Each structure stands twice: as structure tokens, then as C-alpha cells.
Amino acid sequence: MGSVAGFSYKTSWLAVRNRTPGEVADALELHDREALDWATGTDRAYRYGVYVAAPVPGWTLAHGRLHIPTGFDATEPPFPDWLRELSRHLGEVHFFANERVPDYHAWAQALDGELLRAYCFIGERGEVPLFIGDPTADEIELGIGIRGTEPEWEDWADDEWTAWYATTPSESDVMAMAARWSIDPSTIDDATVTATGIYGLPPSVSDTSRNDNPR
Structure with a gap:
């Protein structure tokens, strides 16, 4: 598969x-680092590892389908502390x-070690974990994202389910949330990203276990 710019x-x-x-690569403790262009780095991070780029003024983006974060996702107990710890090093x-x-x-925001807001919806399970x-x-x-999984949901009538489901997000x-808080990466003009970024592997991930799953 050839490289496809952006993510x-x-x-x-x-x-x-x-x-x-x-600074972001250091906070993520990336090893086996390479300097890669935007198209190559973001494409590779869909398959494995993490690519850190600075495509827009004011924001540095770190992309990794499998490894942001590593070994768990936003539904699992380590996630809040992971994001808090990153923000202790990186600020916002x-x-x-x-x-x-x-x-x-999912989306979440942390500032100087404090987790201000975190939300995740799993449509397959019909819940907000x-x-x-x-x-x-x-x-x-x-x-969107304004209601959690509420304790009395088993007793809801159809109209209550409909009202709850209307607050759950799509991709x-x-x-839209990314655009409000920082930047929607799908709107980045690939031609404007001329600087190389840093590709690497997080701790506990080795180059020998790399796979080549396509997008």
C-alpha cells in the first residue's frame, strides 16, 4: 500500500x-526514532507506532492507531492517569x-496534571464507559457527550432511549470536537506540511513485533 497523506x-x-x-516524543518516551515526512509518518502510524508532527501553528499532533495510548484504550482504568501524567509534562x-x-x-482534555473532561461512547455496547x-x-x-450511562436506563421508555441516543456521537x-478544542486533522492541507516529524515506538513496543495491517 502506498502512503496516503494525513489522518x-x-x-x-x-x-x-x-x-x-x-518534547511530545520525549513525553511519550518514543524509541527507535526516525525523521519522516507528513505523508509517510501518518500513514505508518495507522499501522504501527506513533508519528509526532507540528502541522499547524500552536498545535503538535501525535497520531497512532494502535499506540495512542499503548496497551489500553479510553474505556480502561489506566487511561485517566495516563493522560494526567502526559499533561504534567506537556501542559495542555x-x-x-x-x-x-x-x-x-472518545475525547478528553487535561491541563497541567488535571483531567478536566473525558468522554467515551461505545455504540456496539450501547454505553458510555x-x-x-x-x-x-x-x-x-x-x-453530544452530555449524558452518561444512567443507572435507571433499564426502565426507560422508548422516547427516553431516543433522547439519550441523540446525545451520543458519531465519528x-x-x-467537530477536535475542531472546537484544537484542530480537525481532516481539514489540514497536506501540501502545507513541509517539515519532517518524528516517528517512533512507545515503551514496551518493539520493532520486531511490527505488523502491516492496512487502514
Whole structure:
């Protein structure tokens, strides 16, 4: 498969405010680093590893379908502390994820070691396994991510289910949240990204276990 510039859907990424790719790569403890162009790096990170680039002023993006984060996802217990720890090193850090199957959509923001907001919806299971902090003004305005999995849901009538489900996000809603908080990566003009970024592997991941799963 040839390189396809950019990333957006069916993957996970971080947006970090006003940090260099080197600082982000250091916080992620990436090893076996390579300097790669935008098209090659983002394409490879769909398959394996993490690519850190600075495609727009003010934001550094770190992309990795399998390895942002490594070994778990936003539904699992290590996630909040992982994001808090990154923000202790990097300041303002946003996380986004979307996977068409199993309809996994998430976003979170942390600042200086504090997890301000985190939300994740798993459509395949019909639940919100992560709901930390109050919904932000952006979520409220968009009408998404504003309700968790509520304890009385088994007793809901059809109209209550419909109202709850209307607040759950699609993959395009993840992009809308990214645009509100930082940048929607699907809108980046690939031709404007001329600087190389840093590709590498996170701790506990070895180059010998690399796979070549396509997007």
C-alpha cells in the first residue's frame, strides 16, 4: 500500500498546545526514532507506532492507531492517569479517538496534571464507559457527550432511549470536537506540511513485533 497523506478517521491522536515534536516524543518516551515526512509518518502510524508532527501553528499532533495510548484504550482504568501524567509534562493535552467498528468515539482534555473532561461512547455496547467532569460548553452547544450511562436506563421508555441516543456521537462529531478544542486533522492541507516529524515506538513496543495491517 502506498502512503496516503494525513489522518482523521479510524484512529487515535493527541493535540498538544505549544510544544515541539521533540518534547511530545520525549513525553511519550518514543524509541527507535526516525525523521519522516507528513505523508509517510501518518500513514505508518495507522499501522504501527506513533508519528509526532507540528502541522499547524500552536498545535503538535501525535497520531497512532494502535499506540495512542499503548496497551489500553479510553474505556480502561489506566487511561485517566495516563493522560494526567502526559499533561504534567506537556501542559495542555487533548485526546481524540474514533473507530467505525465497534463505534468507539472518545475525547478528553487535561491541563497541567488535571483531567478536566473525558468522554467515551461505545455504540456496539450501547454505553458510555467513560464520563469524567462536566460537559464543556462545546459539547453542550453541539448536543453530544452530555449524558452518561444512567443507572435507571433499564426502565426507560422508548422516547427516553431516543433522547439519550441523540446525545451520543458519531465519528464526524469527534472531528467537530477536535475542531472546537484544537484542530480537525481532516481539514489540514497536506501540501502545507513541509517539515519532517518524528516517528517512533512507545515503551514496551518493539520493532520486531511490527505488523502491516492496512487502514
